[in-house]
Amino acid sequence: MRIHAQSSFHDYFSANESIDRGWLKNGLLAVRRTKGRHAPWDETVESTTDVKNSKATEDKPEQVKPGVVATAALLDNELLPHRRRWQQKKAAQAEPTKEDEEQLPLDASSRLATAAAAMPDTASLRRKMATYLSLSKPRLSFLILLTTTSAYSLYPIPDILSSTNSVADANTTLSTSTLTFLFLTTGTFLSCASANAFNMLFEPKYDALMTRTRNRPLVRKLISPRGALLFAVACGLTGLALLDFGTNPTVAALSGLNIFLYGFIYTPMKRISWLNTWVGAIVGGIPPLMGWAAAAGETATSEHHSWKDLLFSDASLGGWLLAGLLFAWQFPHFNSLSHTIRDDYKNAGHKMLAWMNPARNARVALRYSIAMFPLCFGMFYAGLVNPGFLVISSGCNLWMLKEAVKFWKHQGAQDSARGLFWASVWQLPLVLVGALLCKTGIWDGFLGGKEQVSIYEDLDEVELVPVGEGLGKDEHVARTESMQTPHQNNHNLAMLGFKPPS
Structure with a gap:
């Protein structure tokens, strides 16, 4: 019976392929390594066996078996999921990360x-x-x-x-x-x-x-x-x-x-x-x-x-204010964009402040972000927009200025460059749409404003001229001016002879 039992035991385990793969040994090694990761002294002190094995490996690198690497990978895979996630998170924190590793999406072209x-x-x-x-x-x-x-x-x-x-x-x-x-x-x-x-x-x-x-x-x-x-x-x-x-x-x-x-x-x-x-x-x-x-x-x-x-002419002030607005907007937008891809610009040989002088690059972006406030106020002062535009533009400009201050303070670090870039992307359309919604006189007809009524207040003073009877240029201009509001008269004087819209 003893012989039969021994032969059966030997036959069973010799037929089991898991024994050949050394599952018991690998399992014990996995337990040991798992415990070692949680023991602080094991992270700094090596055992004598590990030192000997490392020396032997250095002396005879060709004797390392190919299955060792696969066994190490297998041991890592056999860890519990939460242990593996913990290890991956710890490794990610330990590795040096690039500040702006995440690049902006490709351009439309x-x-x-x-x-x-x-x-x-x-x-x-x-x-x-x-x-x-x-x-x-x-x-x-x-x-x-x-x-x-x-x-x-x-x-x-x-x-x-x-x-x-x-x-x-x-x-x-x-x-x-x-x-x-x-x-x-x-x-x-x-x-x-x-x-x-x-x-x-x-x-x-x-x-x-x-x-x-x-x-x-x-x-x-x-x-x-x-x-x-x-x-x-x-x-x-x-x-x-x-x-x-x-x-x-x-x-x-x-x-x-x-x-x-x-x-x-x-x-x-x-x-x-x-x-x-x-x-x-x-x-x-x-x-x-x-x-x-x-x-x-x-x-x-x-x-x-x-x-x-x-x-x-005097009436071209609004156009120059809008041109100045677009000129100033370019710098917080492009300086933040160029900082994010500064390595690409450097490799391509493009001379950009983003990599040549990052501190100045941030100062320029901040300077022109501040310039957006007087430019928007100038549009109101010139009579292009009503006071509601000051509320809309100030909110948008404060948002971009906040991101520009962060960009200047950290010189693009801590994701400040990407924050300023996206703030500038949204700021310009919001300001322009806000200007269109707050255009002077656009709501007068809908709200029954005085300016809309005043156009017809002086109709009684207009002298009707029979059809077919010609008017001299001076008479035509004089009678036309009598139909207009003071605002329109000033506008025509500013336009140096531009006649009013029909």
Whole structure:
């Protein structure tokens, strides 16, 4: 019986493969290691056996069995889930983490180019359209379009977006306001597409060195440089022609200046001097002037429609305030963005304050965040908006200023750069929409304001002239002025002869 029992015991365990894998030994080692992790003295003091084993391993590294690594991994996997999570958390805290390891998402051009590359061969037309659209940097182009149309709409004419304005006669230069608005938006977007295409055309090898731009169409060779050049030239010529025909030559000239500054000055200057940021801010400040000049040109007479009348008269103050607002906004927005991807800019060879002088980079962002307050107050002082705009703009500006102070205090550390970036992304649209909602006189008709009634108060003083009886220019101006409010008279004097909206 004893022999039979021993043979059965031997036969059973010899047939069990888990014994061959040494499960008992491994289990005991796992218990020992688990206890050792919770014993503080085991973390600093090594046993004699461990020292001998480590010396033997150093002396004879070739004798280490391949199964040791697998056994260690198996021991880690055999730990209880909460023990394993605790170890992973402790290891993550012990490892040195990069301050801004999480990068911002890819830009719209890279996303569109990636989507175009993933399209099947049967969708060749859609692939080409997506590729060419990615050359325009659509997100940036739409932001510029928002600033242009906001300035156009804030121009102090009650019927600026109405299609009831009379068609231009011999003394005016434009057609209806609705058509002007369409020409302005289409021409501005095409001009932005041209400038952005030139920007990408001149630096594909530098875009390839940056994480956010290495998927752009020219980098991935989804389009040839010749095709990108033709696209940039075609969009530029078409956009300028639409602006010249549908608005006025001053707007077209400003758009052409922006294409030149962005594509041929700002782009190469990024590799020369950190002052490129200021040139880029000028580029961002020109679109509001375009919208303002387009609106001013609608009421310009044939004698007073030059670029000086549209840009440097007393009534052009609102356009310059909006341009200053966009100029100042560029710095907290771009300085925080460039700090987040400063290593990419450095590797690509772009001269940016974010990596050349981080302290100054933060000071500049803070300085121009403070400048947003007087600029917004200037819009109220110029009569563009009502007091409600001060409440809206102050709240938005305080939010961005708070993030700018953190950005300056920590110089981009502790996630302050990303906080300022997203605050600037939301601050500008909220301020512009708030200005449109608080435009002077926009609620007078709805709320029964005095300004709306005062337009008709002096109708009794107007002398009616029979149809067909001509009026001299002086009589026409005198009788027209008698129908207007003091605010409109001051406006016309400021416009140096601009006649009032019909």
